Amino acid sequence: MSTLELSGVEKSFGAVQVLNGVDLSVSGGEVVGLVGDNGAGKSTLMKAITGVYSTDKGRITFDGIDITNLDPGKRREMGIEMIYQDLALAPQQDVANNIFLGREPTKRLLGLIPCFVDKSRIDVEAQEMIDRLGVQIPSIHIPVGMLSGGQQQTIAIARALTFKPKLVIMDEPTAALAVREVESVLNLIEQMRSEGIATILISHRLNDVFAACGRIVVLRRGNVIADLKRDETDMSEVVSYIVGAHG
Amino acid sequence: MRVESLAVLFGLVVIMTILSPVTGDGVRVFLTTSNLFNIILASATFGVLAIGATFVISSAGIDLSLGSVLGLASVSGAALVVTLGWPWYFAILGSLAAGAAAGAVNGFIITRGRVPAFIVTLGMLGIARGLALIISNGRGIYGLPDEILFLGQARPWGVPTPVFILLIVALVSHYILAHTPFGHHTLALGDNENSARATGINVRRQRMMLYTISGLMAGIAGLIFTARVNTGDPTAGLNYELLAITAAIIGGTNLFGGRGSILGTMIGALIMGVLQNGLNLMAVQAYYQQMAIGAVLIAAVWLDQLRTRGRSAQ
Numbered sequence A: 001m002s003t004l005e006l007s008g009v010e011k012s013f014g015a016v017q018v019l020n021g022v023d024l025s026v027s028g029g030e031v032v033g034l035v036g037d038n039g040a041g042k043s044t045l046m047k048a049i050t051g052v053y054s055t056d057k058g059r060i061t062f063d064g065i066d067i068t069n070l071d072p073g074k075r076r077e078m079g080i081e082m083i084y085q086d087l088a089l090a091p092q093q094d095v096a097n098n099i100f101l102g103r104e105p106t107k108r109l110l111g112l113i114p115c116f117v118d119k120s121r122i123d124v125e126a127q128e129m130i131d132r133l134g135v136q137i138p139s140i141h142i143p144v145g146m147l148s149g150g151q152q153q154t155i156a157i158a159r160a161l162t163f164k165p166k167l168v169i170m171d172e173p174t175a176a177l178a179v180r181e182v183e184s185v186l187n188l189i190e191q192m193r194s195e196g197i198a199t200i201l202i203s204h205r206l207n208d209v210f211a212a213c214g215r216i217v218v219l220r221r222g223n224v225i226a227d228l229k230r231d232e233t234d235m236s237e238v239v240s241y242i243v244g245a246h247g
Numbered sequence B: 001m002r003v004e005s006l007a008v009l010f011g012l013v014v015i016m017t018i019l020s021p022v023t024g025d026g027v028r029v030f031l032t033t034s035n036l037f038n039i040i041l042a043s044a045t046f047g048v049l050a051i052g053a054t055f056v057i058s059s060a061g062i063d064l065s066l067g068s069v070l071g072l073a074s075v076s077g078a079a080l081v082v083t084l085g086w087p088w089y090f091a092i093l094g095s096l097a098a099g100a101a102a103g104a105v106n107g108f109i110i111t112r113g114r115v116p117a118f119i120v121t122l123g124m125l126g127i128a129r130g131l132a133l134i135i136s137n138g139r140g141i142y143g144l145p146d147e148i149l150f151l152g153q154a155r156p157w158g159v160p161t162p163v164f165i166l167l168i169v170a171l172v173s174h175y176i177l178a179h180t181p182f183g184h185h186t187l188a189l190g191d192n193e194n195s196a197r198a199t200g201i202n203v204r205r206q207r208m209m210l211y212t213i214s215g216l217m218a219g220i221a222g223l224i225f226t227a228r229v230n231t232g233d234p235t236a237g238l239n240y241e242l243l244a245i246t247a248a249i250i251g252g253t254n255l256f257g258g259r260g261s262i263l264g265t266m267i268g269a270l271i272m273g274v275l276q277n278g279l280n281l282m283a284v285q286a287y288y289q290q291m292a293i294g295a296v297l298i299a300a301v302w303l304d305q306l307r308t309r310g311r312s313a314q
């Protein structure tokens, strides 16, 4: 079981202090809901975990290893995956290549020339992943930009799950989805939990958060102001923390 | 796009054949073997340059310094061998090193200083040309050894050496862009930089390498130029960035990044070669030729814009 530990994480953009010393710990097999107002700093905090943003202060460890100064590629290799709010897909590249972006399997061409991207393997494995997730797309060979928002969302999820992740961060994964797809994402999260994966789910839909997460963390103006067990709280309490009406 | 480019190339060949003057024995000058060789030979120089343009443009970058760096590379190689009297292979090493170094400087300032590529390479356009003129005292450096002349003037198996060089460079480049992780990352980077960063691609290193490759291509093109005319010429490659970028764009490289093919660029380079050669045969003045090439560049991007807009409106 892997554990993510954040202590005293701070981040500012110019004069704007976005994270004010965040402490948080998430373990394998746990699904943590991260909620908070627009601009509370949720996405920023998650990007600090994946390394897309560097932090100003504080320490981030994963499996006991200090990852504070590792680049995003290294953190991905350690099993930290994120589905970004803006999806971070490459629209002109095909579905399969998007899923394997940054992780292209290679072989030797004619047994000689190195670094040949094994496109047939990419296609086969991408198709398997798509089938496993039950995604409906016309073909894995079409550019991602030609898919619907919901389809793109599932491609981003497929990319995060293809490489045996230990921690999966989902930033608003259900925002663009229809009811049936939301259901399947929530089922997926439950399946990941049972496999011992640690999950952080960011969502404004408290129904989804309460359905999927055993623990709910509230971020307000860059501070963790509440860390609640689902079974010991209710929606109105969480809402009052989010809007700052509590205590 | 590649099919369309081929169609354009074919159409252009037909037009140029029809408009071409006729020799004494009733043959169209445009279609004579020696003229076709001329086209390929001329295309070889800016074809290599266009490959450099393809790498940077498909990553959503731009290199306006290609032509000037070609000139810098040309005099650098020649100066080492002719002026300083070093062994012949220093003409090769000097040209390639000068090109790659200029490209690396571009890449360094673009990635570290966060200065737009457009500005950095425009500045380098001035710097490299000035440096070429300083190194050569503003005059051509004549008289290279036979080993170097072989690279520009020999015809092993009847084919000019520059054409072999272009083919090898194009083959390797095609492999890199279409079939290696580096190529996949280049296109993804041009498509959506956030996507590249999020998937762990080292965006800074990738860009740095792309501009260095672009400079290296200008170095190779400079070497070919030197060898062809037996001169390290400080004015070599003047306005060639226009040809190179146009060749890449009409070959199907997306000016805004995310799409690019070396094969397409080679077709694009041939189109530019045929256009130039045909206009030459028709005795169209160089001034008008410049205008024609500029117009082709704008038209190619315009058409591509219309097409992509049409696609997203569907």
Ligand SMILES: Nc1ncnc2c1ncn2[C@@H]1O[C@H](COP(=O)(O)OP(=O)(O)OP(=O)(O)O)[C@@H](O)[C@H]1O
Binding pocket: A013, A016, A018, A036, A037, A038, A039, A040, A041, A042, A043, A044, A045, A085
């Ligand atoms: N790259 C950036 N440069 C400058 N400011 C930024 C940047 N990214 C985020 N911010 C600022 O940081 C604050 C927190 O943004 P963040 O995206 O983390 O909020 P969020 O909690 O994810 O909100 P939402 O629920 O709307 O997604 C905002 O005030 C935002 O303007």
Ligand SMILES: [Mg+2]
Binding pocket: A042, A043, A044, A085, A171
């Ligand atoms: Mg957000």
